[in-house]
Amino acid sequence: MKHMIFVFVALIGITLGQQVKQDEPIKIVRLENEGVNADGSYRWNFESANGIVAEEQGSIKEVEEGPGPDVQGQVQYTAPDGSPISxxxxxxxxxxxxxxxxxxxxxxxxxxxxxxxxxxxAHPEEDNL
Structure with a gap:
């Protein structure tokens, strides 16, 4: 799960880095954060003053290899060229x-x-020739 969170944080970092200079703080206008709960589940979402909206929820589920992450989320923002990204x-x-x-x-x-x-x-028998 740590790897998945790192990937998403890196994605947001790249997005923010493309849109603003490092010395310009961006106000967070909405932030909700729940967890990490005892069962490993969590949920968060935020919206920034420059129009970035992101949310994610996740939990731990049992898979064949053992416990693993089950995460889903989305992010929306405007690219530097003005096109909307979802x-x-x-x-x-x-x-x-x-x-x-x-x-x-x-x-x-x-x-x-x-x-x-x-x-x-359609002809798997020919693989043995």
């Missing part, structure tokens, strides 16, 4: 999984490669 994420046994229209996406799989993968999946 990022949501979950972090669990499958890793950190961000979603946002501003994030880069993988290019589509070329048609020939896709056909080859489909053929291979």
């Amino acid at each position: 990022l949501s994420y979950i972090a669990n046994e499958n890793g950190f999984q961000p979603q946002g229209s501003h994030l880069p996406t993988a290019p589509p799989i070329p048609e020939d490669i896709l056909k080859a993968l489909e053929y291979k999946a």
